[in-house]
Amino acid sequence: xxxxxxxxxxxxxxxxxxxxxxxxxxxxxxxxxxxxxxxxxxxxxxxxxxxxxxxxxxxxxxxxxxxxxxxxxxxxxxxxxxxxxxxxxxxxxxxxxxxxxxxxxxxxxxxxxxxxxxxxxxxxxxxxxxxxxxxxxxxxxxxxxxxxxxxxxxxxxxxxxxxxxxxxxxxxxxxxxxxxxxxxxxxxxxxxxxxxxxxxxxxxxxxxxxxxxxxxxxxxxxxxxxxxxxxxxxxxxxxxxxxxxxxxxxxxxxxxxxxxxxxxxxxxxxxxxxxxxxxxxxxxxxxxxxxxxxxxxxxxxxxxxxxxxxxxxxxxxxxxxxxxxxxxxxxxxxxxxxxxxxxxxxxxxxxxxxxxxxxxxxxxxxxxxxxxxxxxxxxxxxxxxxxxxxxxxxxxxxxxxxx
DNA sequence: GTCAATTCACATGAAAGAGACCACGGTCTAGTG
DNA sequence: CTAGACCGTGGTCTCTTTCATGTGAATTGACGA
Numbered sequence: 266x267x268x269x270x271x272x273x274x275x276x277x278x279x280x281x282x283x284x285x286x287x288x289x290x291x292x293x294x295x296x297x298x299x300x301x302x303x304x305x306x307x308x309x310x311x312x313x314x315x316x317x318x319x320x321x322x323x324x325x326x327x328x329x330x331x332x333x334x335x336x337x338x339x340x341x342x343x344x345x346x347x348x349x350x351x352x353x354x355x356x357x358x359x360x361x362x363x364x365x366x367x368x369x370x371x372x373x374x375x376x377x378x379x380x381x382x383x384x385x386x387x388x389x390x391x392x393x394x395x396x397x398x399x400x401x402x403x404x405x406x407x408x409x410x411x412x413x414x415x416x417x418x419x420x421x422x423x424x425x426x427x428x429x430x431x432x433x434x435x436x437x438x439x440x441x442x443x444x445x446x447x448x449x450x451x452x453x454x455x456x457x458x459x460x461x462x463x464x465x466x467x468x469x470x471x472x473x474x475x476x477x478x479x480x481x482x483x484x485x486x487x488x489x490x491x492x493x494x495x496x497x498x499x500x501x502x503x504x505x506x507x508x509x510x511x512x513x514x515x516x517x518x519x520x521x522x523x524x525x526x527x528x529x530x531x532x533x534x535x536x537x538x539x540x541x542x543x544x545x546x547x548x549x550x551x552x553x554x555x556x557x558x559x560x561x562x563x564x565x566x567x568x569x570x571x572x573x574x575x576x577x578x579x580x581x582x583x584x585x586x587x588x589x590x591x592x593x594x595x596x597x598x599x600x601x602x603x604x605x606x607x608x609x610x611x612x613x614x615x616x617x618x619x620x621x622x623x624x625x626x627x628x629x630x631x632x633x634x635x636x637x638x639x640x641x642x643x644x645x646x647x648x649x650x651x652x653x654x655x656x657x658x659x660x661x662x663x664x665x666x667x668x
Numbered sequence: 669g670t671c672a673a674t675t676c677a678c679a680t681g682a683a684a685g686a687g688a689c690c691a692c693g694g695t696c697t698a699g700t701g
Numbered sequence: 702c703t704a705g706a707c708c709g710t711g712g713t714c715t716c717t718t719t720c721a722t723g724t725g726a727a728t729t730g731a732c733g734a
Contacts, residue, residue, distance in 0.1 A: 371713060388690045388713055565716080594678065617717060619679070635679065639727025642677025 281495065282533045282540060288493035289526035291331075291519050298340060299488055300481045301333050304474060308341045308447075311470055315345065315355050315409045320443040323433065323467045327453055328474025331517030334449050337474075338413055342447075345411075354408035356381070362420035370424045374399050377412070400435055407441040417448040418455045426463045433466040476516030482508035485518055486525055494529065500539045503528065507545055524548050554655050560628050561659055566666075567613055571621050573663045574601040575631065575647060593644040594619060608667060622647060630659075 287293050298305065312321045328334045342357040349355045358380050360367050366387075367376045374395040375385050383402050385395060403410055412432075414420070420428065429448075436444055448467060456468055477485070486504045504525070511521030525540075527548035532540040561572065578592045578600045598618055605612040613621075622645065626633040632650045637643045649656060 369714070386691055390691065391712060394712095567716090613716095614718060615678085616680090616719080620717095623679090635725090637725035637727085638677085639725075640674090640676060640729090641727075642675085643724065643726085644678055 282498040282529050282538075283493060284495045285493050286526065286529075288489050289522050289529070291336075291522060293489075294336065294340065294343075295488065295492070297488060298333065298336065299484045300477060301337050301474075304333070304337050304472065305341055307472055308337060309344070312341060312345050312411065312445075315411065315443075315445075316349060316353060318353065318409070320409065320436070321411065321445040322469040323445050324447045325456060325468045325471045326447060326449045326474065327451070327455075327471070329451050329476055329515050329517065331511070331519035331521070332474040332476055333518060334451075334474050335415055338447055338449060342411055342413065354406060355411065356408055357411045357413065359413040359415065361415040363416040368420065368423060370428045371395060373420065373428065378402060396431060400438070403442045403444060404439050405441075409443045409445070412444060412446045413449065414446060415449045416451075418450040418452040421455070421459070426460050429463045429467055430460060433463060477512070477518055478516060479505075479508045479512035482511055482516065482518060482521045486521055489522065490525065493526070494540075498539055499529075500541045502542050503540050503545055506542050510545070510549060520552075523552055527552055550652075550654075553652070554658060557628075557630060557651065557655055557659060558662055560630065561662055562666075567610070568621050568624070569663065569666055570604055570608070570610065571597065571601055571618060572625060572630070572659075573667060574604055575622075575625075575649065576660055576663060577604070592647045594622065594647075595644065597622065597647065604667075619645075 283289075288295070308324070308326075311324050315321045326334050326338060339359060342359070346355055346357055358377060360373065360376060362368060362373065365372075367373045371390075371392050372387065374392070375387055378385050378395065378399050381399075381402050383398060385398060417429075429446075432444070432446065446467065456464055456471075459467070483504055486507055490499055490504065507521050507524040507528070510524055511517050514520050524545055525548075528544040529540050531547050531551070532544045561569065564572070574597050575592065578596050594615075598615055601618060602612050604610075622631070622633065625631045630650060632648045633645045635643065635645050651659065
């Protein structure tokens with residue numbers, strides 16, 4: 266007990282490193298957005314007609330993760346609303362299509378209706394009823410609605426582009442209201458996958474966000490750490506290091522901020538007065554680890570069992586010319602079926618297992634490659650894509666699940 | 669030796685089913701005045 | 702008379718199965734030099 270109270274005392278006495286931890290997260294909206302002046306202006310121009318009661322063009326925004334797309338769009342939209350004030354009726358609805366509440370056609374509409382003050386149950390109604398409700402709700406008042414659809418690609422991938430088609434088309438039917446959309450995506454090839462009709466109406470304007478370079482990331486981090494950290498609590502070189510790491514990952518500002526924040530948390534936990542560069546390294550490791558463990562734990566049971574099979578699968582060396590043994594689909598399925606018997610679970614079909622394996626590839630936990638071995642068929646080779654210590658932790662987590 | 673056909677072992681696609689969840693409207697039932 | 706319980710119907714959503722089609726190169730076998 267003595268130790269614990271000592272620890273608490275120490276904790277209370279230690280000077281906090283953070284002054285505003287929130288400033289170091291992506292959800293924070295800073296007043297000052299460095300290196301995005303041009304983009305802010307362009308988005309602003311696009312939306313400006315709304316102030317004169319016109320319909321702003323639909324806009325498509327591209328850019329990799331952490332390039333400030335979402336932040337800029339929300340920022341501009343908010344400013345627009347502020348300037349419009351009470352005189353002009355502008356409403357901005359921001360939806361992240363990856364969120365559970367909006368990742369299907371039905372749920373997206375339900376979300377929109379709810380955020381406009383209507384109320385619909387989150388399941389149970391036919392979809393076209395929702396469309397009717399939604400459009401009626403919009404057209405009730407003379408207003409301009411700006412709909413920001415973030416991560417729009419995941420919506421389309423799951424549900425097809427029909428939603429967008431209906432939404433864009435509907436504008437002609439409105440008597441009073443106007444609806445314009447901003448689609449945000451990090452998939453550059455996304456627009457080509459769309460139905461041409463949707464493409465032309467939705468992609469009236471396009472804007473590409475370039476990635477930040479290391480120097481720009483540094484500016485961003487300095488700006489944020491001024492708000493987020495107490496004075497002098499960040500050692501020289503820490504910001505540079507975070508920026509450098511994040512710049513390697515295609516200039517991802519989100520990553521840079523995560524690094525800095527987690528490094529700060531680690532430093533605080535160890536009770537030192539300053540965030541040091543070694544904390545950044547630790548943060549880098551911890552972020553990866555947390556992400557992987559999080560994914561593994563949130564997977565359904567069957568899927569976890571398949572990953573467990575991959576871990577338990579030694580692979581066979583069936584081709585003598587191939588020096589290293591590799592694991593392929595058949596091995597995994599064999600091991601998996603064995604494990605199923607052991608745990609009394611009903612094994613899934615090969616088709617399904619194949620999909621689940623591909624899913625782990627998407628998460629980046631494994632690397633797979635489809636190879637053809639000529640006469641001996643075609644298969645997918647699977648390799649774990651984890652550092653040794655993360656790998657061990659995942660294995661421990663899996664064993665806990667299936668002990 | 670060359671070249672096209674064959675063949676393997678899956679990958680990949682599309683469609684449809686199972687089962688969970690939910691809303692809505694109609695009917696039944698028990699409690700109340 | 703009325704509120705609440707209880708159905709049946711019709712809808713979405715996720716996970717899965719079923720059936721069908723695609724695929725890339727090693728191997729095979731015919732062919733000609």
